[in-house]
Amino acid sequence: MNIIFLGAPGAGKGTHAQRLMHKMNIPQISTGDMLRAAIKAETELGLSAKRYIDAGELVPDEVVIGIVEERLAQEDCKNGYILDGFPRTVAQAEALKGFATIDVALNLSLPDEMIIRRLSGRRVCLKCGGTYHISSLNGREDCEACGDKLVQRKDDTPETVQNRLNVYNAQTAPLIDYYEKEGLLKTVECLGTVDENQAAVEKALNL
Numbered sequence: 214m215n216i217i218f219l220g221a222p223g224a225g226k227g228t229h230a231q232r233l234m235h236k237m238n239i240p241q242i243s244t245g246d247m248l249r250a251a252i253k254a255e256t257e258l259g260l261s262a263k264r265y266i267d268a269g270e271l272v273p274d275e276v277v278i279g280i281v282e283e284r285l286a287q288e289d290c291k292n293g294y295i296l297d298g299f300p301r302t303v304a305q306a307e308a309l310k311g312f313a314t315i316d317v318a319l320n321l322s323l324p325d326e327m328i329i330r331r332l333s334g335r336r337v338c339l340k341c342g343g344t345y346h347i348s349s350l351n352g353r354e355d356c357e358a359c360g361d362k363l364v365q366r367k368d369d370t371p372e373t374v375q376n377r378l379n380v381y382n383a384q385t386a387p388l389i390d391y392y393e394k395e396g397l398l399k400t401v402e403c404l405g406t407v408d409e410n411q412a413a414v415e416k417a418l419n420l
């Protein structure tokens with residue numbers, strides 16, 4: 214199954230995509246993770262993407278379209294994949310049509326105030342992609358899964374979070390209508406615990 218996860222930053226796309234990846238044994242393809250890895254490795258891609266990411270802006274379409282097309286051509290995507298954070302513009306969705314057949318676009322829906330609370334308390338592991346919220350860490354500063362130090366993403370600071378939400382509303386939210394018209398949209402209200410929301414995600418996918 215080829216799945217798109219739609220939803221505002223902080224709606225839980227990464228968390229649920231990772232859980233689904235283990236359950237379905239298909240890769241999670243996160244453009245945000247790929248770009249952050251490129252920044253860490255100081256590649257040309259990373260250097261050009263950094264200023265957009267730090268400001269909460271979108272990286273230009275042609276850049277992300279290229280990396281996703283290349284990634285989906287790899288062997289491990291043959292039996293399906295979960296796109297997490299792509300597409301983020303209608304132009305990306307149109308380009309995706311040219312090299313992929315999507316089965317479902319799952320929209321994770323959450324009120325803005327919850328998103329802001331989640332993002333500003335988020336701590337991440339840049340090594341394995343683990344994501345936590347400070348309220349559940351009890352002062353712990355390292356990743357439970359791999360032991361690496363947890364950090365706050367530069368783009369999770371309050372000033373940048375608001376900009377990311379504006380960018381989401383202006384450029385990404387139109388994809389909800391787009392996939393509705395394509396007949397591929399399913400919406401999951403993510404108001405419960407992570408386990409409850411995950412159960413709702415799996416139900417929407419008939420798993």
Ligand code: AMP
Nearest residue numbers: 244245265266270271272277298299301
């Ligand atoms: P994320 O981890 O998905 O929240 O992505 C972090 C940042 O990476 C975004 O705020 C954008 O700057 C950039 N990014 C990730 N995916 C895309 C995309 N599909 N198009 C443009 N920029 C992206």
